[in-house]
Amino acid sequence: MMVMGVMGVLLSDRREQAPRVQDVLTEYGDLILCRSGVHDPAKARGLITLMVEAPEKDIDALAVELEDISGVEVSIAFF
Numbered sequence: 764m765m766v767m768g769v770m771g772v773l774l775s776d777r778r779e780q781a782p783r784v785q786d787v788l789t790e791y792g793d794l795i796l797c798r799s800g801v802h803d804p805a806k807a808r809g810l811i812t813l814m815v816e817a818p819e820k821d822i823d824a825l826a827v828e829l830e831d832i833s834g835v836e837v838s839i840a841f842f
Contacts, residue, residue, distance in 0.1 A: 768822055768841040770813040773835035777809035783832050791825040
């Protein structure tokens with residue numbers, strides 16, 4: 764069954780983590796309906812928000828792959 768969710772992806776060091784995060788997001792691109800990102804140039808961290816729609820197990824798999832990247836945190840709200 765398809766579910767919708769909002770995923771927040773917090774990067775503690777976006778310059779270091781962004782290439783690997785982008786690879787994972789590209790791999791799961793079919794799940795992502797909308798993506799936005801914000802960062803503070805004075806700080807190393809960044810936040811990406813994703814609106815996703817897929818079977819819950821696929822969304823969870825995306826979250827696990829992102830969290831496997833050192834310093835990346837993920838939070839999900841399902842609807």
